[in-house]
Amino acid sequence: xxxxxxxxxxxxxxxxxxxxxxxxxxxxxxxxxxxxxxxxxxxxxxxxxxxxxxxxxxxxxxxxxxxxxxxxxxxxxxxxxxxxxxxxxxxxxxxxxxxxxxxxxxxxxxxxxxxxxxxxxxxxxxxxxxxxxxxxxxxxxxxxxxxxxxxxxxxxxxxxxxxxxxxxxxxxxxxxxxxxxxxxxxxxxxxxxxxxxxxxxxxxxxxxxxxxxxxxxxxxxxxxxxxxxxxxxxxxxxxxxxxxxxxxxxxxxxxxxxxxxxxxxxxxxxxxxxxxxxxxxxxxxxxxxxxxxxxxxxxxxxxxxxxxxxxxxxxxxxxxxxxxxxxxxxx
Numbered sequence: 365x366x367x368x369x370x371x372x373x374x375x376x377x378x379x380x381x382x383x384x385x386x387x388x389x390x391x392x393x394x395x396x397x398x399x400x401x402x403x404x405x406x407x408x409x410x411x412x413x414x415x416x417x418x419x420x421x422x423x424x425x426x427x428x429x430x431x432x433x434x435x436x437x438x439x440x441x442x443x444x445x446x447x448x449x450x451x452x453x454x455x456x457x458x459x460x461x462x463x464x465x466x467x468x469x470x471x472x473x474x475x476x477x478x479x480x481x482x483x484x485x486x487x488x489x490x491x492x493x494x495x496x497x498x499x500x501x502x503x504x505x506x507x508x509x510x511x512x513x514x515x516x517x518x519x520x521x522x523x524x525x526x527x528x529x530x531x532x533x534x535x536x537x538x539x540x541x542x543x544x545x546x547x548x549x550x551x552x553x554x555x556x557x558x559x560x561x562x563x564x565x566x567x568x569x570x571x572x573x574x575x576x577x578x579x580x581x582x583x584x585x586x587x588x589x590x591x592x593x594x595x596x597x598x599x600x601x602x603x604x605x606x607x608x609x610x611x612x613x614x615x616x617x618x619x620x621x622x623x624x625x626x627x628x629x630x631x632x633x634x635x636x637x638x639x640x641x642x643x644x645x646x647x648x649x650x651x652x653x654x655x656x657x658x659x660x661x662x663x664x665x666x667x668x669x670x671x672x673x674x675x676x677x678x679x680x681x682x683x684x685x686x687x688x689x690x691x692x693x694x695x
Contacts (some may be wrong), residue, residue, distance in 0.1 A: 419444035420480035425492035475499035553595035574627035608647035
């Protein structure tokens with residue numbers, strides 16, 4: 365586990381906290397002593413005061429079958445939105461590589477929360493590829509963008525191999541959310557510019573895609589640019605989708621759906637639309653999250669509306685998923 369941080373106001377220092385699987389410190393200092401803390405001073409930034417903020421991070425492996433010493437090597441990669449940087453950290457050799465995010469993707473990221481996950485590759489076990497999604501603005505139109513790519517070098521100027529990409533018109537929102545199913549379908553939840561919540565399924569193998577309306581969003585307003593919504597993979601072809609009607613809506617909605625044979629989304633075990641209503645919540649995107657604990661258990665967190673308490677909601681599926689038990693905890 366590595367936590368990467370940067371300063372606000374911005375500077376050229378990147379600080380890290382890391383632990384190994386066994387709980388020991390991840391890093392070593394200049395005297396080769398174990399330490400949980402480490403820092404880089406980034407040299408050569410175009411503007412060292414640019415804030416590296418609201419990005420995504422993931423450990424990646426390099427795909428380079430020409431160089432066996434590089435192929436499969438693991439690095440931490442982090443990218444920032446707007447005029448920030450994408451940065452690759454080599455903790456073993458104590459160096460890094462960086463490039464402006466907009467120069468790397470040829471797009472300017474406007475979303476605050478995106479997707480950055482390891483993909484299941486249908487091409488080869490020797491290709492280490494990743495799914496990245498975000499929202500960007502071009503010619504006054506907001507677009508949802510997804511790419512599956514492989515990183516070819518620990519030098520970011522050598523770029524990456526694009527394996528799949530797609531663009532959809534999107535409303536001005538600060539969240540992008542995607543996951544991959546067992547059959548390697550890519551499933552994304554986004555808000556179209558008419559404010560409907562849509563689930564789109566990409567089938568790369570057969571070069572097909574299909575859009576399903578999750579919610580018509582009749583109570584949503586365009587000013588709710590930071591409203592929370594997220595889709596995560598549960599198991600097999602099943603996804604879990606949690607969203608708010610609007611920022612002012614104090615109760616989120618949970619929906620469980622699976623990818624059917626026509627690439628549409630069908631309700632799983634009749635769990636189509638469940639109001640989470642035993643407490644009050646805040647629909648602000650940066651204050652919510654839902655994660656999978658195992659194949660039958662989920663955890664959702666959000667503050668209460670007055671921000672004085674924290675809601676922790678546990679969803680448990682029982683009896684071949686025919687029963688859903690919801691437990692509310694308020695701290």
